[in-house]
Amino acid sequence: MKPNLSLRVNVFLVAVLVIILGQAVYSFYNLQSFKTRYVQALRDKAHSAALFLKQDIEQILALGIPLPRIARLEQTLARTLEDVPEAAFIEVVGPDLDVLFFADPDQAAQVSQPPGNPTGPQSSRLQREEHLAGLARMGLSPEDTDISLPLLQRGEVQGYLRIHVAGAEIRAKSRLILWDMLTVMLTSLLLTFEFLTFFVVYYISHPLMLLRRDIAVGFGGLEPVETRRYADLGRIAVLADHFNAILAACSAGSRSALLQVRKLAGIRGKVDQAVQSQERRIDDMRRGLMKTPGNAGQATRHGVAPGIASGTALGAEPWAGPDATLGSALNALHQRLEALRGKLGGMFGPVDPTILTKSSESVSAIPPALIRPLIFLFLMADGFSLSFFPMYVDSMYQPLFGLSREMVISLPLSVFMLVMAVSLPLSGGLTDSVGWRRPLLAGLVLNAAGHALTAMAQDILMLVLFRSLAAVGFGMVFMCCQRFVVDTTDQRSRAMGMAGFLAAMFSGDICGTVIGAMLAERIGYAAVFSVSALFSGLALLFALAVFRGSFRPVEPRVSLQLRLPFKKEYLVTVFRDRDFRNLVLLQAIPAKLILVGFLFFFTPLYLNSLDAMQSTIGRVVMCYSVCLIFIGPLFTWIFPQERLRPHFVAAGGLITGAALLLFLVADGLFAVLAMVVLLGVAQSLSISAQASLVADTAVVREMGPGAAMGVFRFWERTGNVAGPLVMAFLVAKLGYTDSVLVLGALSLACSVIYLFAIASRPKHSASVVSAQTDDRPTRT
Known part of the structure; x- marks a missing residue:
């Protein structure tokens, strides 16, 4: 296994290196090209404004009025700056380059004496060494930013009109473009990896497995391999023909x-x-x-x-x-x-x-990696709106049921979470009765329709209805994909199959969040939902194209059944277990409440109130998923001890509370960024530990892990539903800062109480239930 693993790692690293180098070269070229075009566009705009101003001044000079005596010229310069906000300052200098008039956006227009030394005439700012050094530090030259036009009177130069385009503006815009390009590089890397994995499995590894089986069968029976199956597979078809030739030679x-x-x-x-x-x-x-x-x-x-x-x-x-x-x-x-x-x-x-006798049966096993591109496209489509959905709701706000504006904005998100929380367990029961293929296709259709209708919503109630339709489709697709992994893996390979499922899910979520934010800046909120519908449609076409023929599953011929994977009375009886009750009420529900309320509702609205760019908001929200991908496995590897799991859960709550209390010392964009990163760290520390602790409770041994985990996930999702509503209520009553502080105090209080609860519980040996886990996917 080591040589194979080493080969796979080396191939992956080479592919990643090639992609990164190619993207880096392409991005550098595009950045330089953009910088050149952007600078030229700013110069053209400033040059046009300078020409109009030059004509006005020369008309006054033609009347015989000397340049230093032109009245109210500074006000004219200030009005020109309003028309050209990219200009840092405008100055009028004499033939000896001493400043006569000066104006910049940050202070009142100056006559004869620009800001600085008031003791005498000053030379043009464009000639000063500090100005030239500042341009050099930004990688610019005077030819990029400075415009100088002569002011003529009867053919003689009376002075110069000079405009300086702000180098900081060019640098800031270039930095934003650089961030966008790095974002595109990350998403293209993830996209390439997902589809490269699919093509390798679909066209290389799985056909090779089939060919190896057919050769083994043909060798035993001295019968040739059927080459029609491999006719379109290039070198693999050559291998089949080569085996048949050898077989014919010694037949x-x-x-x-x-x-x-x-x-x-x-x-x-x-x-x-x-x-x-x-x-x-x-x-x-x-x-x-x-x-x-x-x-x-x-x-x-x-x-x-x-x-x-x-x-x-x-x-x-x-x-x-x-x-x-x-x-x-x-x-x-x-x-x-x-x-x-x-x-x-x-x-x-x-x-x-x-x-x-060679078997004529087709291969029944379906590679679990085939589902990864579908998961990636689907989660990407759903993630497009994560960074701006509250603003989209706010854009069509209307008074509703006497609720505050914040509560109305939170309503579509909470209803979406509620419908999804109900559809997930029902979809799990549906896959148990009819298999995963038909519900998968139906869920993709519903989800695509929900996104398309959301783009056309005219009021809040229509938006709630259409988002609910998308939530039903999301629940169906999510559970069908988990069921696919379970059906196509055995006990030994299931962990790897689920790891691939989660990797594709987080990759799609990251790409969708940042790309959706960038698209919203350019095409608007509603149009992004149309793009989401397009990507859900692409996932549907992918499913129709791939899961057919030998990859089409055998579907059970049973009647359609919508049922919960657990008995209804379990929803109440689970709280008789002290450990289960403490974990759900003090950790699971508060964690989800804070996650959805803070990350998906508060963060977009707060950063938008700071006039942050939409792409910046997307990158901040993306940091949460990045932490889960990289930090979660790291914690599992460093701290494998089972006895520490309750403390991991409590530590996650404490870190969350401490992160939200950062508003006591700072606010703004970077404070929110730090909160999001710490929230990702806290969730990485506690999520897997929560699932393990639930599996060790007495109620799991009584009900079975499948039913008990289904009940746990159901109650956990009540935090998802309540999160936006609670956050909206707090913001409406207390404002942005204090509402976050209240949630931070709530997380700290719940975690401290949980620590006392686990310290005072009776000592008993934990039962190992991992061996009792059934083959059904966890209802997440």
Whole structure:
């Protein structure tokens, strides 16, 4: 396994290196090209404004008014700056380059004396060394940012009109473009990896597995491999043809030998049948003789009871007289036949009919990696709106039910979470009854329709309805994908299959969040939902194109059933377990409430109130998923001890509370970024530990892990539903800062109480339930 793993890692690293280098070169070229075009566009805009101003000033000069005596010129310069906000300042200088008039956006216009040294005339700012050094530090030159036009009176130069385009503006814009390009590089890397994995499995590894099986079968039966299956697979088809050529070259002698083996096998079978027939006849004769008193007594003396089987007649010889001669002759014949069959077996080996006859059945196993591109596209489509959905709702706000504006904005998100929380367990029961393929296609259709209708929503109620439709589709697709992984893996490979499922899910979520934010800046909120519908449609086309033929699952012929994976009364009885109750009420529900309320509702609205760019908001929200991908496995590897799991859960709550209390010392964009990163760290520390602790509770041993985990996930999702509503209520009553502080205090209080609860619980040995886990996916 080590060489194979090493080869896979090396191939992956080479592919990643090639992609990163290619993207880096392409991004550098695009950045330089953009910088050149952007600078030229700013210069053209400033040059046009300077030409109009130059014409006005020269008309005044033509009247014979000297340049230093032009009245109210500074106000004219200030108005020009309003039309060209990219300009850092405008100055009018004399022939000796001393400043006569100066204006910049940050202070009042100056006459004759620009800001700085008031003791005498100053030289043009464009000539100063600090100005040139500042441009050099930003990688710019005076030719990029400075415009100088002569002011003429009867053909003589009276001075110069100079405009400086803000280098900081160019640098800030270039930095934003650089971040966008790095984002595109990350998403393209993830996208390439997902689809590269799919193509390798679909066109290389799985066909090679099929070819290896067909060659093994063909070699045993000396029959050629059917090449039609590999006709479109290039080099793999060449391998199949090569095997057939080798087989044809040596088929004459081998086929003759095989036919002899088959012939001998047939003869051996006929001989066996004849011997068994004769033995049955002899047994019948002996049973007839045993009815006589003498022979019956003889048989009894030799330990043979009446009704003896045929095999006994071939072993000991309980008969005397003529019968003994007949039995001995039959035994000798049987021994010779057995010797003959032993020689045949030693020469040619046992003949296996499953090897001699090539199976015509298609491969039933479906590689679990085939689902990854679908998960990636689907989660990407759903993640497009994560960074701006509250603003989209706010754009169509209308008073509703007497609720505050914040509560109305939170309503579509909470309803979406509620519908999804209900559809997930119902979809799990649906996959148990009809399989995963049909619900998967139906869920993709519903989700795509929900996104498309969301783009056309005209009011809040329509938005709630259409988002609910998308939530039903999301629940169906999510559970069908988990069911697919379970059905296509065994107990040994299931962990790897689920790891691939989670990797594709987080990759799609990251790409969707940042790309959706970038698209929202350029095409608007509503249009992004149309793009989401397009990507859900692409996932549907992918499912239709891939899961057919040999990759189409065998669907059970049962009636459609919508049922929960657990009994309804379990929703209440689970709280009789103290450990389960403490974990759900003090950790699971508060964690989800804070996650959805803070990350998906508060963060977009708060950063938007700071006039942060939409792409920046997307990158901040993305940091949460990045932490889960990289930090979660790291914690699991560093701290594998099971006894520390309750403390991991409590530590996650404490970190969350401390993160939200950062508003006590700072606010703004970077404070929110730090909160999001720490929230990702806290969730990485506690999520897997929560699932393990639930599996160790007494209620799980009573109900079974499948039902108990279903109940746990159900109650956990109540935090998802309540999160936006609670956050909206707090923001409406307390404002942005204080609402976050309240949630931070709530997380700290719940975690401290949980620590006291686990410290005071009775000592008992934890039961290991991992071996009892059923084959159904966790209802997450």
